[in-house]
Amino acid sequence: MTIEWNKITWYSKLGAIILFIFVVPVLTFYIGMQYEQTKEVLSGYAAISISSQKIFRADYKNVAYIVNEQPVTLVNGRAEEPIAGSASKIVTQYFGNESFGDLNGDGLPDVAFVLTENQGGSGTFFYAAVALKTATGYRGLNAIGLGDRIAPQTTEIRNGQLIVNYADRKTNEPMSSQPTEGRSKYLVVKNGVLEEVK
Numbered sequence: 001m002t003i004e005w006n007k008i009t010w011y012s013k014l015g016a017i018i019l020f021i022f023v024v025p026v027l028t029f030y031i032g033m034q035y036e037q038t039k040e041v042l043s044g045y046a047a048i049s050i051s052s053q054k055i056f057r058a059d060y061k062n063v064a065y066i067v068n069e070q071p072v073t074l075v076n077g078r079a080e081e082p083i084a085g086s087a088s089k090i091v092t093q094y095f096g097n098e099s100f101g102d103l104n105g106d107g108l109p110d111v112a113f114v115l116t117e118n119q120g121g122s123g124t125f126f127y128a129a130v131a132l133k134t135a136t137g138y139r140g141l142n143a144i145g146l147g148d149r150i151a152p153q154t155t156e157i158r159n160g161q162l163i164v165n166y167a168d169r170k171t172n173e174p175m176s177s178q179p180t181e182g183r184s185k186y187l188v189v190k191n192g193v194l195e196e197v198k
Contacts, residue, residue, distance in 0.1 A: 088120025101157030
């Protein structure tokens with residue numbers, strides 16, 4: 001039997017029927033199964049990655065810092081202290097803007113970020129905070145004040161120095177004004193104490 005490629009014949013019709021009824025569905029099913037298996041594997045890797053990041057990064061939100069010369073222990077990034085003779089509380093909490101890098105020259109990735117503290121009034125005070133990485137976790141240091149109701153911009157660790165950029169009000173502007181003047185604080189860790197570079 002001679003196959004005529006340029007003509008529609010009964011056997012070409014039969015081949016097309018077999019192809020679309022049996023081969024295509026089976027092939028589609030196989031590809032779909034492979035896709036689902038690949039997606040599950042990739043999802044597993046993503047979950048492991050996210051989980052490990054949470055384990056690594058959560059520690060510094062659960063250690064003590066010195067804020068206004070008082071020890072404050074964060075639990076999941078938050079601490080509350082009652083104010084004597086008042087129903088209000090001093091609320092200290094993790095704000096964000098974290099940055100990782102070595103601040104004390106031991107080669108370990110320390111972390112810097114911004115804390116806020118509200119003492120029950122209208123003010124929200126911002127602080128630069130640092131936790132040093134150790135073999136067993138993180139150790140919080142003293143926090144350095146940035147100002148009341150400022151607008152934090154970026155936090156970076158560069159060459160062993162912490163640079164905190166933020167916007168504040170101009171001199172003599174009322175607190176009701178929006179912070180528009182760019183400012184930076186340069187901080188270093190000396191003998192386990194966070195200090196401002198003058």
